[in-house]
Amino acid sequence: MTRPLYEAKAEFFRTLGHPARIRVLELLSERDHAVHELLEQIEIEPSNLSHQLAALRRTGLVTQSRRDGQVIYSVAVPEVRDLLMAARVILQAVIDDQATLSAELGAPATSES
Amino acid sequence: MTRPLYEAKAEFFRTLGHPARIRVLELLSERDHAVHELLEQIEIEPSNLSHQLAALRRTGLVTQSRRDGQVIYSVAVPEVRDLLMAARVILQAVIDDQATLSAELGAPATSES
DNA sequence: TGTTGACTTGAACAAATGTTCATGTTATAA
DNA sequence: TTATAACATGAACATTTGTTCAAGTCAACA
Numbered sequence: 001m002t003r004p005l006y007e008a009k010a011e012f013f014r015t016l017g018h019p020a021r022i023r024v025l026e027l028l029s030e031r032d033h034a035v036h037e038l039l040e041q042i043e044i045e046p047s048n049l050s051h052q053l054a055a056l057r058r059t060g061l062v063t064q065s066r067r068d069g070q071v072i073y074s075v076a077v078p079e080v081r082d083l084l085m086a087a088r089v090i091l092q093a094v095i096d097d098q099a100t101l102s103a104e105l106g107a108p109a110t111s112e113s
Numbered sequence: 114m115t116r117p118l119y120e121a122k123a124e125f126f127r128t129l130g131h132p133a134r135i136r137v138l139e140l141l142s143e144r145d146h147a148v149h150e151l152l153e154q155i156e157i158e159p160s161n162l163s164h165q166l167a168a169l170r171r172t173g174l175v176t177q178s179r180r181d182g183q184v185i186y187s188v189a190v191p192e193v194r195d196l197l198m199a200a201r202v203i204l205q206a207v208i209d210d211q212a213t214l215s216a217e218l219g220a221p222a223t224s225e226s
Numbered sequence: 227t228g229t230t231g232a233c234t235t236g237a238a239c240a241a242a243t244g245t246t247c248a249t250g251t252t253a254t255a256a
Numbered sequence: 257t258t259a260t261a262a263c264a265t266g267a268a269c270a271t272t273t274g275t276t277c278a279a280g281t282c283a284a285c286a
Contacts (some may be wrong), residue, residue, distance in 0.1 A: 014130030060207040077206040093190045094173040
């Protein structure tokens with residue numbers, strides 16, 4: 001019955017694996033946003049955004065609330081910010097690695113064989 | 114030409130969004146492993162694992178090398194470990210949140226309305 | 227009570243991912 | 257030189273996700 005932890009982890013990361021959802025989390029980690037504010041920043045149809053928000057809600061990463069006619073979203077867990085930063089660091093490291101590698105391949109005369 | 118950063122981020126997270134790939138990264142963040150060692154730990158067909166390893170290679174998260182007839186995999190970037198830890202923390206927070214919530218829903222007599 | 231703005235939902239279709247199977251490669255041992 | 261162990265790859269099919277469209281809710285407002 002209790003699903004293995006690595007399944008939960010995988011699902012968690014999959015939830016982050018969508019451009020619009022990432023952008024939502026980044027925006028929300030700055031401050032709460034109403035849906036129409038998100039729509040101004042993210043080029044996507046309202047209905048599509050709604051689906052993506054639903055996905056984030058399902059995995060418990062964000063929460064909804066209503067304030068005078070608008071629906072406001074917030075990150076449910078403050079650590080989301082840390083995660084996004086950790087990811088940024090790795091991503092940068094990987095990109096640098098690849099740049100170095102292709103520089104070595106592209107200009108092999110630089111040093112040794 | 115330069116793909117937006119949030120696309121790269123999404124792809125990065127998607128790469129982590131698979132049970133077998135997560136397990137591989139966790140095992141590799143302890144120490145290097147040969148493919149057959151990974152196979153002992155992860156219940157998956159060799160060919161499937163190979164595909165998943167290829168995916169991890171493509172995004173530059175792991176690297177391959179050969180040592181006496183075996184293929185050894187290593188994490189390419191040491192920070193992977195940090196990321197997995199950060200994810201663990203969030204995941205736990207989210208799970209706790211949900212547990213609290215369902216406890217409140219399930220046993221509403223505990224305190225206030 | 228009827229609109230309108232702000233969102234959500236469901237269902238259908240499209241696109242991306244995952245799994246398997248058959249075949250290929252590489253290095254070592256017989 | 258041919259077996260064999262240890263992996264990788266490609267292609268076909270299955271499954272999951274994503275996107276769109278049409279319709280629905282909800283709350284203020286006219």
